[in-house]
Amino acid sequence: MTAQALQYLASQPWALETKTLAVMKDIAAREWQITEAVAKQLGERTGPNSTKRDDVTLININGVISRYASLFHAACGGASVETLAKAFNQALNDPDTKSIILTIDSPGGQVNGINELGEMIHAARGKKPIVAYVGGMGCSAAYWLATAAD
Numbered sequence: 001m002t003a004q005a006l007q008y009l010a011s012q013p014w015a016l017e018t019k020t021l022a023v024m025k026d027i028a029a030r031e032w033q034i035t036e037a038v039a040k041q042l043g044e045r046t047g048p049n050s051t052k053r054d055d056v057t058l059i060n061i062n063g064v065i066s067r068y069a070s071l072f073h074a075a076c077g078g079a080s081v082e083t084l085a086k087a088f089n090q091a092l093n094d095p096d097t098k099s100i101i102l103t104i105d106s107p108g109g110q111v112n113g114i115n116e117l118g119e120m121i122h123a124a125r126g127k128k129p130i131v132a133y134v135g136g137m138g139c140s141a142a143y144w145l146a147t148a149a150d
Contacts, residue, residue: 049079050087055098057091059084065109065141079106081113084145085120092124099129102149108140121148 051058063078091097132146
């Protein structure tokens with residue numbers, strides 16, 4: 001649960017035994033603390049599609065890929081070539097990043113821009129190790145990007 005769960009519990013009228021509400025609050029608070037602890041171990045979020053763990057930057061390519069970021073991404077998820085290119089260049093130019101991992105779970109997406117991003121990734125080979133990991137789907141446009149990595 002998140003802090004919103006605690007806020008929700010506090011903001012609603014409840015017809016419950018006081019002890020039951022206290023248990024619900026304790027569970028929500030405990031899960032929030034666990035989530036925070038796990039988040040710290042997972043790394044520092046460096047952008048909408050990237051996380052840095054020690055000297056490795058993970059670029060997440062999840063959901064449908066489109067050329068530009070939009071409200072659709074904010075509401076439904078997905079990745080855009082635009083934000084992926086920014087995250088990739090940031091990782092490539094970061095002297096503290098020693099390697100880049102593209103973590104992929106995508107059914108593919110829009111063709112526009114994929115070739116350019118794939119060429120950007122391919123051209124960066126040799127500068128830093130670039131690895132693609134498909135944990136789920138790696139279809140079509142996502143596969144195109146995966147094949148551009150080392």
